[in-house]
Structure formats: structure tokens, C-alpha cells
Amino acid sequence: MLANDAPLPVLTPETTPFWTGGEDGALMIARCSACTRYVHPPQPICPHCLSREIAPVRVSGRGTVASFTVNHQRWLPDMRVPFVIALIELEEQPDIRITTNLVNQPIEAAAIGQRVRVLFERHEDIWLPLFEPDGETGE
Amino acid sequence: MSRFGEKSVVISGIGQSEIARPSRKSALVLTIDAALAAVDDAGLTVRDIDGVATWPGRMASDPGFGPVGASDLKEALGLEVNYFSSGVEGSAQFVSAFNAINAIHAGLARHVIVFRTVHEATTRLQTGSGTAFAVPRVPDARFQWQLPFGAMSAANWVGLYAQRHFHDYGTTREQMAQIPLNCRLNAARNPKAVYRGPLGLDDYLASRMISTPLCLYDCDVPVDASTAIIFSHADHAADLRHPPIHIEAIGSALHGRDSWDQRADLTTMAAFDAAAMMWSRTDLRPDDVDTAQLYDGFSILTMLWLEALGFCGKGESGAFIEGGERIALNGALPLNTSGGQLSEGRAHGYGYLHEACLQMRGQGGDRQIAKQVRTAVVGTGGGPLGACMLLRRD
């Protein structure tokens, strides 16, 4: 595990699709069927149009690095540092962001604008969505 | 502008415990020290206090961060309150001050004591950890979007904001360094500050990274401390020991997302919403401000506050603080004159309010601003937390 022993989420009916979609390789994001906008974190009503017709749908898992930070501090005794924490804007709707880890590339390769794609790492009942480089970089 | 309720409220008394890492005193004793000092400073008696409010209240999950609740002080001092509240949700650390202001304006209470107590130095020594999150499952659902990825500290969450600011505006570490360097210069003049020794740019640049681009000196210092501020109705100003400090305007807005990672513009934060609201409630302008006491839990947050409040343009805070002269004690906008949370210690929000009042009364001692301080702005919080107050004296 990248960030060893970091606390895992507690599954709820609203968050279970997001945290377990990785079992099927799917990044699941809530979407309003009335106004078609994505909503994250998931919630039972659309904050844009107030429709209750909102449900998790599978997205491409592709996105762009909006920002990143290299963590050097060992917050937990067994934490392996340094590692990259990144904020990913989803391809489908850039104001949907996921805080995650960037993996499968050297730490110094992390860059704002970089194109990335999701992969999943299982921990107990949770499939953490991590991201890795997706072809050429954006800048 | 008289329709704004905060203008009928004044700060009547201020008090602060020792600031220590760690203190030998319990969090409640520190709170009592601060409260009794504030009551005395106001020229009131404990029996005059009819309201109490605090942030975040008692937090079992993080006892260093939230060790003492409003109820604890009420019971300790035998207060007969007409208004009391505490809680972590709301407009950053100042929501308890705003609750007090609102209660006074609504006629629920006359003299409300507002306090913020931290016992983070002691807690860290006891647990041997810099985080309250060393647990198998995320203890608070709000943090489930960060913690599982090892983003276990606000240093990580704020590091993301800082990196984007550096990227979009060319902000540099040399520029950002001026926030902690200025704090340390001021702290050298403050006997209560926990870090008073010299800090140079070379020390800063050579210090270890915590979460890029934030290094050790960009992160504030956990301490044990309590600060108490008494808010009173302006009708009681004549009874007070010191000239009252008027609440000219408050900013409590949060129009963007209540989230560390979903705000539309990552180079802004809640502070921008709060600041815009504050300026909409006064005829005063940024040029009228004699000193700014702005949240420095992390250096970049102070820079974003400078932008939010309009002291410089968006993205221009790096150039604004470059070289440090403008924000120095004798500069055009003296900033964090006690040493801030970066050097005085993380009194968490209310330290800035305490310092602003000292400066406005001319009680700053060796760090008193030379020019007369008639108007001060105080801003607290980072990310989705942001609240500010404009203070004025006659």
C-alpha cells in the first residue's frame, strides 16, 4: 500500500458505489439524470437542480492533474515516504475532483496538467481509486 | 450601514493563558486563566457574564484540538447564562464569535465570553503522534476523501493549494518565506512566543519538506493555550476598563463548496467569500487598514488571505510580500505582529484577535506598531474554513 495504514472509509449506502466500484474496475460517480451533471461527493439530491433522480454511473476514469503535493512527513509509524498526493479533475466534468495518489511513475514526474487514468488498489472492503500516467503529458 | 447588527457590539475584554509546549496546566485550567483575565481586563465581574461560546467544542475524537466545551467553562465559573453554544461547523474558528455577536444584537445576552483552547502540545507528547487519525477507519466522514490516500494532515490539503498557486502565478518559496520570516522577527519582540530565535532565508530554504512546496517553517507550531475575548453590547461601553473596540464588519460567508478539494477555483478558498461579505458591510476599504492579523496555519494561507481581502490582486501576494518590507512591523501593512501561529504558537484563530486588540489599545509592548492603529482586520481559517472581522476604534 502506498500510504501504509492510512484509515479506510466507513461504507454507507451513498458512498459504497464509489469505494467498491473498483471490484468491477469501475470508477462510480453520482450523476443527476435530470440535469446530467455529476455530483461529488455523492448525495441523495442534485444541488444544481434539486432533482432526486441521482445515481452512481461509471465514468471513464480519465482525468487531469489539477494539483499535486509530494508528502515527505511520516504521519504514521509505517508510512513509506515520499509519495505523491494529487487532485484529479475528471474528464467528464472538471469540477469533479478526486484526491488520490499518483503511482507508476517517478515522483518527480508529477505535473499539473498531466493526463492520468484510474486504477484500483484493494484494502479490506475498500477499492481505493489511484491514478497513473495516461499517455503523453498535457504540458 | 447601521442596519448591520455587528455594529452594535464591541470587544470589551481580552485575556490569554500562557502559551506553552507543553503546559503543565490542564486545558480547563488554561481556559479559566484566560477567562478570568478577560473578565478583569473588561472591568467586569464573572457574574456579569451571561453568555459563553466556543469553537469547536469538546471533541472526544481529537482532545488536543477540542479539549474544552462551552459547558465546561459555564460549570467551572458557575455562570448563569442566557446564551451558550459550541460546535465545529460554521464560519471557521470565528463562528463562536459571530454567535456571540448575534446573541448580543438579538438581546439574548449582554456580555458573552468567547474562548478557544488548544492542548495540542500535550496531546502530541501523550500519543507520540502528529495526527489524531492513526486509526483503522476514518473517524469523521468529512475526511474520508483525503485520509485513505495518506493525505492525513492539512499540510497535504493545503500543499495542493500552494502548488497550484505556484504553478498559475509563478509564486516562489523565496516569496512565501517572507511569511514565516516576518513572524519570527515579530516573535523576537514577544516574550510569550514559543520560537523567538533568528530565522533566515537560508534556514528556511534548507529546512525539510513536509508536503511540497510547504516546508517545516511553513507549518504552525502546536501549543497549549487558551484565549478569551468578551463581546458586549455597545451600550455598556462606558462601564468598561478600556476603550471599546468596535466590530465594524464581519464576514461569515461560504458560497463555494464546503470541501477541501471541490472548490471551483483552487487558487481561492473560503476566505474570498468571507472577505467579500465583510467589505460589503462597511464603508472602510483595504487602504484604511492599519494592521492585518491573518491565519498562518500554513504560510500560503496568509498569502491567500492578503489576496482575498484585496490588499493585492489575485495571484499577486508573492510580489506583495517579496522582501518583507511591506508586511514588517514598521511597514505599510504590519502583519501577524505577535509572531503568528508560525512563531508565537497555534492559539488557533483567537490569537490574531487578541493581538489586534492589543495593537489597537497600544498594549503591544516591544512589538507595538509605531503608527496609531485605528483599524485592524483579522482573518482566520484555510480551505473551506474562512471568517474575518474588521475592527475599529474611535
Ligand SMILES: [Zn+2]
Ligand atoms: Zn440536477
